[in-house]
Amino acid sequence: MLTELGAVEITLLAAAVLVGATGTWSPCGFSMIETIGPTGHTGGRWVTPAACAAFLPGAMVGGVVTFGGLAVAGSGLPGGWLPYGVAAVVALAAAAAEARGSRIAPQIRRQLPEHWRRVMPMPLAAALYGVLLGLGFTTFVLTFGVWALAGISLALGEPAIGLAIGLGFGAGRALPIVALAPVADRPAGRSAVALMADRPGLYRGIRLGDAAALAAAAAALMFAAGADADVKRVKPGADPSVAGKDFVSQRGKSRAAELRRGSGGVTQLPGTDPAVGGGYIAVLDGSAVALLSRQTLDEVDRVEAPGADAVAVSGGWLAIRARVDRRDRLEVRPVALDGTIGQARPVAAAGPPAQVGRPSLGGDRLAYAVAKDTKNKLVVYRLKRGRGRVVAASRMKGLSNPSLHRKSMLYVRSKRRRDELILRNMKMGRERKLRSGKARLWSTALSGKRAYVTVLAGRRPAGRIVSVKR
DSSP states (O other): OGGGOOHHHHHHHHHHHHHHHHGGGSHHHHHHHHHHSTTSSTTOTTTHHHHHHHHHHHHHHHHIIIIIHHHHHHTTSOOSSHHHHHHHHHHHHHHHHHHHTOOOSSOOOOOOOTTHHHHSOHHHHHHHHHHHHHHSSSSOOOOHHHHHHHHHHHHHOOHHHHHHHHHHHHHHHHHHHHHHGGGTTSHHHHHHHHHHHHOHHHHHHHHHHHHHHHHHHHHHHHHHHHHHHOEEEEEEOEEEEEETTEEEEEETTTTEEEEEETTSOEEEEEEEEEEEETTEEEEEETTEEEEEETTTOOEEEEEEOTTEEEEEEOSSEEEEEEEETTEEEEEEEEBOTTOOBOOOEEEEEEOTTOEEOOOEEETTEEEEEEEOSSOEEEEEEETTTTEEEEEEEESSSEEEEEEEETTEEEEEEEOSSOEEEEEEETTTOOEEEEEEESSEEEEEEEOSSEEEEEEEETTTTEEEEEEEEO
16 A cells, blocks of 8 residues: 555655654653553553554554544545645644644643543553544644644545544554553663653654654645646647647547647547557547548558547557457557558457556557456556566556656546546656546646646536646
């Protein structure tokens, strides 16, 4: 799961761990070290490991309930760049307050129910104590980070982020206690607790750490908000394809092909579902695929392709996806220097419920998605070598509609309630989110400066193409 987290999720997870650990300096934190420790109950030293083992998951459950619940509650709020901007402001304000060492307000002056350890088995009591501490707002609050994480979870309304924050906060709340409790009756444990209690500078230091973590989270959130705000809309359409200054797409339900050259007007193309690459434009024309000269728009060659519903083209290759007898088939054909289309070479196939996605060509590389019940993956296939490799895979999220441009790949990552436009550096393996929202994101295109995606919205989805600075 961790490998699928982006910069925003990772920075918030790290901040949540540190914010949770700050709670160890609370009266409840100190008392819990003694309570779970060997002298805090009648079971002695042998019960303490079981109590610690129950306390940690209890705290994580409490964190998930609070922050995951707030994220679910906020999932009905509007999407786009605004939630990220609001979350960034909240994180930055909390970071400033922590850096100044401001008094925590509002404060919750409530202790844990001490009598539980006397009327319950200690592991059960420890699990319940962990839940209360993980909830965050049922005991003393020792950092503005707790309030900030709650506001961020609500503003973003993304359950996956709420889950990450909750797990991180719960783990941070519990781990220092679990580490100190087994040695609470020994000199090392007593010295550690005394040092924490007698040296205010330690508490001040961890609050400065909270400030730095929250500032980093604010920067990641601002970056995400800025990316979402930098959107240019193209007229209604779908399935963009771009090469140099030429941009092709299809228009509405008719799927009629259109060409835009730079800042010039629109040229109607024969056929539907166009793609541009190299010196060619490919279009669907009934049961055939026609190859047009990109410069003159004259037809160069054509090939029969029954069931074809998506194409991609480059200087030396033509890729065709077709659906025949409910099965998806993806094939490639070489294109000679004179534009002659060669023999088909199968690349991938899948039957229901599995699907093979739309193709994209970048030179001699072919990118496509495969969706199955158990896993979704993105594949880059080297046409000259005849070999493919999986560049991204997920069991939890949808991966679809990849587009290639030199060393970069653009694709759509789908969560339960939100689609994200992701730009991946193929050489470094690094990713960043260009756009997210509750509208459905579909086909993509990528140029050197901008990323394009089809946005589907409404009960009867109408497509429009938006572009984002990459």
